[in-house]
Amino acid sequence: MSDSQIAVEQHGPELLHHFVDAEQQRDAASLGMWLFLATEIMFFGGMFCAYLIYRYWYYNEFAAGSRSIDLKWGTINTAVLICSSLTVALGVRAAQMGKRKLLVVLLLLTIVFGLTFLGIKGLEWYTKFEEHHIPGHSFNASDLEKPPYSNGGIDQQHEQIFFSLYFAMTGLHALHMIIGVGMFIFLTYYAWKGRYSPKYYTPIEMGGLYWHFVDIVWIYLFPLLYLIDRKPLG
Amino acid sequence: MSEHILSSKLYYAIWIMLLVLTVVTALVARVDLGPFNTIVALVIATFKALLVVLFFMHVKYTSEKLTKMVIVAAVFWLLLLLALSMADYTTRLLS
Numbered sequence: 511m512s513d514s515q516i517a518v519e520q521h522g523p524e525l526l527h528h529f530v531d532a533e534q535q536r537d538a539a540s541l542g543m544w545l546f547l548a549t550e551i552m553f554f555g556g557m558f559c560a561y562l563i564y565r566y567w568y569y570n571e572f573a574a575g576s577r578s579i580d581l582k583w584g585t586i587n588t589a590v591l592i593c594s595s596l597t598v599a600l601g602v603r604a605a606q607m608g609k610r611k612l613l614v615v616l617l618l619l620t621i622v623f624g625l626t627f628l629g630i631k632g633l634e635w636y637t638k639f640e641e642h643h644i645p646g647h648s649f650n651a652s653d654l655e656k657p658p659y660s661n662g663g664i665d666q667q668h669e670q671i672f673f674s675l676y677f678a679m680t681g682l683h684a685l686h687m688i689i690g691v692g693m694f695i696f697l698t699y700y701a702w703k704g705r706y707s708p709k710y711y712t713p714i715e716m717g718g719l720y721w722h723f724v725d726i727v728w729i730y731l732f733p734l735l736y737l738i739d740r741k742p743l744g
Numbered sequence: 745m746s747e748h749i750l751s752s753k754l755y756y757a758i759w760i761m762l763l764v765l766t767v768v769t770a771l772v773a774r775v776d777l778g779p780f781n782t783i784v785a786l787v788i789a790t791f792k793a794l795l796v797v798l799f800f801m802h803v804k805y806t807s808e809k810l811t812k813m814v815i816v817a818a819v820f821w822l823l824l825l826l827a828l829s830m831a832d833y834t835t836r837l838l839s
Contacts, residue, residue, distance in 0.1 A: 537808055544811050548818035555822045562826060563833050585770045589763055596759040599800040606749045722801050726793045733769060733785035740773040741781070 524710040536712055543716045547723050554727055557682065561675050561734065568668040570660035575672035576738035578643065578654055580634060584736040587630045588728065594623030595725045598718045605711035610704055613714070617698040620721070624691040631684055635677075644677065645670040658743060676735055683731060686724045693717055748805045758799045765792050 529535040565572045601616035642650040651669040697717050700706065706714055769788040773781060798804040803815065 537810075540806075540808065541810055541814065544814045548814055548821075551818045551822050552825070555825050558822075559825055559829050562830060566830070566833060581770060581773075585766060588766045592759065592762045592766065595762075595796060595800055596755060599755050599758075600752060603749060603752060603755070719801055722796050726796055729792045729796070730789050732766075733773075733789050737769065737773040737781075737785050739781070741776040742774065 524707075532709065536715075539712045539716060540719075543719050547719065550723060554679075554682070557675070557679050558730070558734075561679065564668075564671050564675065565738070568665070568671060570657055570662075571664055571668040572672050573657045573739035574654040574664050575643075575651070575669055575676065576736060577740070578641070579676070579736050580637065581736055581740065583630055583634050584732055587627050588732050590623050590627045590630070591725050591728050594620050594627070595722055597623065598721045602711070602715050602718045605701070605706050605714040606708055608708045610701065610706075613701045613706065614698055617694055617701060617714075621691055621694050621698065624687055624694070628684060628687055628691070631680060635680075638673070638677075643673050645674045649673070655743060657739060679731055679735065683724065683727055686727070690717075690721050690724055693720070748802070750799070750802075750805070754799065758795050762792055762795060 525532050525535060529538065597616045597619040601613055601620065604613040604616055638644055641653065642648050649666070649670055651664060651666055651673075654664055654669065656664050694717060697713060701714070765788055769785055772784055772788075775781075777784060797815070803812065806812070
């Protein structure tokens with residue numbers, strides 16, 4: 511029996527046959543994941559750039575729009591997402607220690623936190639729908655208070671740009687959350703089946719990196735969308 | 745990448761700090777600091793992001809230099825995108 515046959519027979523998820531050892535395999539997976547996250551930073555970066563330019567041009571409309579978003583729900587949702595990041599971090603730790611049941615429980619908790627976030631986000635969007643703050647044919651922002659320092663009124667077209675960016679950015683973030691929750695459903699199933707061990711938990715770790723990244727995007731979205739101008743009026 | 749298993753106490757401490765900073769940033773936004781409101785909000789957000797990257801994402805404990813280089817490069821490209829775009833738009837006379 512030749513060496514290559516032995517190698518093929520021995521390979522499993524713990525060590526695929528084109529890697530020298532488990533550490534090299536883990537490093538490769540980690541580097542690949544970070545490269546993917548780098549492309550994600552640029553993906554969101556384009557939106558942040560558009561946001562920055564329009565905020566610079568139409569600050570009054572951005573401030574007025576930001577005031578109309580519910581700060582209470584935004585803060586609660588930030589806390590929910592931070593809790594989900596904790597459960598993921600503890601989940602990776604449970605996987606490292608080979609605690610299968612704890613890992614499953616923590617992954618399920620993460621899914622629950624993720625769905626809670628999406629539910630609250632959906633409620634916020636529904637409120638905006640009722641207030642006619644969704645850009646389009648029936649858009650109407652005449653109910654927004656104009657900031658005391660603005661000379662003119664609120665330009666409806668410019669206000670639509672704020673809400674377009676609000677929905678695009680929170681929508682793209684929510685899409686990442688939905689993908690993340692879907693991913694964790696698979697990971698929970700395989701964790702329950704006992705696929706992960708202290709020797710091999712790369713998918714849990716990579717899933718964790720993705721989830722933390724989505725958390726960081728929200729950490730920036732929260733002040734940029736909700737906290738543009740919350741100073742008391744008058 | 746090392747196989748450090750961090751203490752769960754550390755994770756709980758980071759979690760508490762992130763929650764406290766979230767409340768702080770929401771409360772500080774209500775105080776009139778002039779242009780510093782935005783700066784304070786972004787500094788707090790960046791500090792929170794650093795906590796997540798260094799501890800939850802284990803970057804503080806990784807021995808892999810290539811990973812750190814990818815992160816620094818990604819942030820650098822993002823700042824390049826934002827800074828050069830704004831250098832254009834803030835220096836136009838007509839807008």
